[in-house]
Amino acid sequence: MQITSEQRHDDGVLERAFTLGETPGTLWTPGENVGSGPLPLVLMSHNNGLPMADPRLTARARYTAARGYAVATIDAADCGDRPRTAAHERARADLRRAMEAGEPVDELFESLVGPMVENAVPEWLAVLDALLALPGIHGPVGYSGGWAALGIRLAAVEPRIVAAGFFAGGYVPRAQREEARRLTIPLLFLLQWDDTGNPRQRALDLFDSFGGEQKTLHANVGGHTGTPWFELEDGCRFLDRHLKEGGAAA
Amino acid sequence: MQITSEQRHDDGVLERAFTLGETPGTLWTPGENVGSGPLPLVLMSHNNGLPMADPRLTARARYTAARGYAVATIDAADCGDRPRTAAHERARADLRRAMEAGEPVDELFESLVGPMVENAVPEWLAVLDALLALPGIHGPVGYSGGWAALGIRLAAVEPRIVAAGFFAGGYVPRAQREEARRLTIPLLFLLQWDDTGNPRQRALDLFDSFGGEQKTLHANVGGHTGTPWFELEDGCRFLDRHLKEGGAAA
Structure with missing residues (x-):
């Protein structure tokens, strides 16, 4: 893992850009004044079509880091600003045409998102290993993400992930709908009602x-991007309960 | 309003039993060490079949009071330990018979709960007036209750109620289902998924x-009485945002 740049924000949070092989990522850690000892790690994903530099993601990441977490995100293959494969571009174009024509799109979403999940998971797991090898970061690990399908697969294959917050906002491939049935870690599921x-x-x-047995749904009025600010606090309290020592009793 | 007894708990909360005319009630206020100035008021109801002394209600009330609220509940007509009218007893018996026979019960619930709401509202409003006349208690007022139908009606007729938390756990009469459409105050709606x-x-x-435009649903796994403890905290934070000065920014 190579740190390629770093920046200290006013709130004390240190933001470091890194690369691991072909994978670009960002790691946020809190200022010195937040607790002591190793930090629990939160993998924070985004809608798979948006880059990790999207301001909504970075704001969530910095807020969470300031609460005492190491927070990391990456642009996996075909995500964000990464060069896209020809197969991926074709699937996107097919989907766009079908949407414009008002045709059914479920199978096209399946063809687009299914492979994205498959390709993203090894990159996320490699980054997870590299992050946990850094001094000052330790498990357990949480997932907090706008890309629910990725989180479902990661939690299904990675036992170090002990709690997950999902945003219900995109197509979930059949494979992940099946894997969801077998997920038993505590979940917070966030839905925009409209x-x-x-x-x-x-x-x-x-x-x-x-x-x-521990799953909670939060639904709020409004459209895709209308999640109220207090859900960010609620999400951190959910992570606190499951990733911090004594969190369940706090 | 006559205070009939009082008790100071270990957590500093003062619990006072009162009567107002025929209406028995309880008022909880925090110990001296919680903030200063007048307290916002929370009307806390319960499933209409249970008495206000039910331990789940009193635990919620004391927790909320300790967070800096005056919290009040009453046993309205035909509720809790109040003597029941003959009409009420008949409606209950009809409902029981129909349930045992596996017959449709919606109309019987309507006949039972509709009049209970009608009869309870004037008592709650009289108590609200009397409480706001006490020194140290002021509006705005919140509603937090296991009896959603009562809360819908109270919020529909009483503009001093500015925010409400409802537990989805009982029959809501047609009149309140209509009134719900016109309710525009911030709401937190709590549902047990199973x-x-x-x-x-x-x-x-x-x-x-x-x-x-400000309504939030929280749903958790489990049956009627399985609401997790953290929803009590979430409910208080919801009240904080809407009843305390600066709460929305806190």
Whole structure:
């Protein structure tokens, strides 16, 4: 893992850009004044079509880091600003044409997002290993992400992930809908009630399908980008309960 | 309003039993060390069949009071330990018979709960006036309750109620389902996902129907009485945002 740049923000949070092989990423850690000892790690993803530099992601990441977490994100293959494969570009173009023509899009989403999840997971896991090898960062690990399908797969294959917050906002491939049934870690599932691009019933069905005994749904009025600010606090308290010592009793 | 007894708890909370006419009630206020100045008021109701002395209600009330609120509850007509009218007893018996026979019960619930709401509201409003006349208590007022139908009606007729937390756990009469559409105050709506006595879709439909732009649904795995402890904290933070000065920015 190579640190390529670093920047200290006013709130004390240190932001470091890194690369691991072909994978570019960002790591945020809190200022010196937040607690002591090793930091729990949060993997924070974004809608797979948006770059990791998107201001909504970086604001969430800095807020979370300031609460006492190491927070990391990457642009995986075909995500963000990474060069896209020809197969990926074709799938995107097919999807766009079908949407414009008003044709069914589920199978096209499946063809687009399914491989993205498959390709992203090894990169996220390699970064996870590299981050946990850094001094001052330790498990357990949480996932907090706008890309629910990725989080479902990561949590399914990576036992160091002990809690996950998902945003219900995109297509979840069949494989991840199946994996969701077997997920038993604590979950916080965030839904925008009037998200026109994200059928509400499908999101409620996904919430229903998760296998665990500790799952919570938060739904708020408004469209895809209208999540109220207090959900960021709620999300951190959820992580506190499951990733910090004594968090469950705090 | 006559104070009939008082008790200081270990957490500093002062619990006072009172009567106002025929209405028995309880008022909880925090110890001296919580803030200064007048306290916002929370009306806290319970499932209409349970007495105000039910331990789950008193635990919620004391926790909320310790966070800096005056919290009050009453046993309204036909609720809790109050003597029940003959009409009420008949409606309960009819409902029980129909449930045992596996017959449809919606109309019987309507006949039972509709009049309970009608009869409870004037008592709650009289108590609200009397409480706000006490030194050290002021508006704005919040509602936090296991009896959603009562809260919908109270919020519909009483503009001093500026925020409400509802538990989705009982029959909501037609009149209150209509009133819900016109409610625009901020709402927190709490649902137990596997509450067998409370059809999930009906609760989701009620949430959907509320007219406001600031409404949040929290749903958790489990049955009617399985609400996790952290929802009590979340409920207080919701009240903080809307009833305390600077709460929205805190």
